[in-house]
Amino acid sequence: MSIKNFSVPRGTSDILPEQIPTWQMIESKAREIFHTFGFREIRTPYFEETELFARSMGQTSDVVQKQMLNLQAQLLQGDEEKSVHLSLRPENTASVVRSYIQNRLDKKEGLSKLYYLGAMFRGERPQKGRLRQFHQMGVEAIGPDGKTAYLDAEVISLAVYLLKSFGLNNFKLKINTLGDSQDKENFSKYLRTELKPRLSQLCPDCQSRFERNVFRILDCKNHDCQKQVSQINLDDSYLSSASREYFQQVKKVLNDFKIEYEVTPKLVRGLDYYTHTVFEITGSSLGSQDALGAGGRYNRLVEDLSGPDVPAVGFALGIERIILALGEKAVVEEKGLDAFIVALDQPALSEGVLILNELRLHKISSDIDYTLASMKSQMRLANKLKAAKVIIIGENELKKEVVLLKNMSESTQEEISIKNKNYSTLLNRIAK
Ligand code: HAM
DSSP states (O other), X not given: OOOOOOOOOTTOOOXXXXXXXXXXXXXXXXXHHHHXXXXXEOOOOSXXXXXXXXXXXXXXXXXXXXXXXXXXXXXXXXXXXXXEEEEEOSOSHHHHHHHHHHTTHHHHOSXXXXXXXXXXXXXXXXXXXXXXXXXXXXXXEESGGGOXXXXXXXXXXXXXXXXXXXXXXXXXXXXXXXXXXXXXXXXXXXXXXXXXXXXXXXXXXXXXXXXXXXXXXXXXXXXXXXXXXXTSOOOSTTXXXXXXXXXXXXXXXXXHTTOOOEEOTTOOOSSTTOEEEEEXXXXXXXXXXXXXXXXXXXXXXXXXXXSOSOOEEEEEEEHHHXXXXXXXXGOOOOOOOSEEEEEOSHHHHHHHHXXXXXXXXXXXXEEEOTTOOOHHHHHHHHHHTTOSEEEXXXXXXXXXXXXXXXXXXXXXXXXEEOGGGOOHXXXXXXXX
């Protein structure tokens, strides 16, 4: 009988200990910057009712149509087992809005500025930069006080600031506006009129998008579709004067903040909930999956999910893509230990374990090798663990009631008394 070897599901990956310092650097910088911009963390469940995602991103969006990872389960509800339709979250905007409504945050504050870091799940075909489990950091600013172009600019500048502080410079910010619901409707009518005579030239995907999500045709990567789209005149005539004025204000604040951007009329985003400002940040070193992050305003979504009529704006950045774009710059060294104990025989090991316990109780990071391996192999381990100091205990040291303390960077060593199991001098020398 052959025994199955398990590996991670396709499109997911393990993040191993040596990669963790990079993740921690990115996460801790992000938390610090979110705090600087006045955002507070929110954590929502990793799964929600399937319908929440369908209603927010739109039944016809690619994410809902093709990429949802559904959990179908028979679960107890009261005394009865019922079949429930849950899905792993493909993004977090819907969940945050659900939580905003459920917890009546509009009654508690005029503007809820929320951020999150965490895993998202999409059943996409995996490729470089496109995973089935990936991680986002993002913000959502929701509430009655949020209907101002300053907030669009604040959120966009936050995304740019985050990327810069991770060390990224090679990226481009593209912005556009879809206008309000009526403008969007006008825009989609205009696109259908323009694209109808070209329908047979479009890829099969876009032919089906024509009815269900005509905007998506604009950002299709297929060469023929791009050629057809380039022949359409994309001016802003579908916008009302109020929407045009709003976008002007957003751009003005971005100019004042000295944030470089490119107005891209083809940028429409694939999720139904956007209104007014939309933006995307692309990295030049990323290949076909080049979006480092994206976001925009969604003034109708809270009400569409049966909440109050409040505006909102947000974005999410993909952490794996940030790490890919950083390349070598993403490598962060693992932290070494303060001390490593080398015990050369059984009585030394008994003493060493006591010292180890004492070091740890004093918050000195430390470890030991329990195997009584050779001095050489224990020193190799101490080096691998990047120990700053090594405490060596052998037969002679025990007899004299001392230990040898080796400073690894200076290659010096000294004898330190541990008479009557008093480790205070040792602790002081290590903490120095
Ligand atoms: P999104 O454009 O679907 O927007 O995703 C945002 C970012 O998540 C992408 O630009 C990319 O960096 C990363 N990402 C998405 N899918 C994958 C994947 N399969 N593998 C790796 N990375 C991926 C949203 O999710 C919206 N919720 C953003 C938002 C927040 N809009 C308003 N508020």
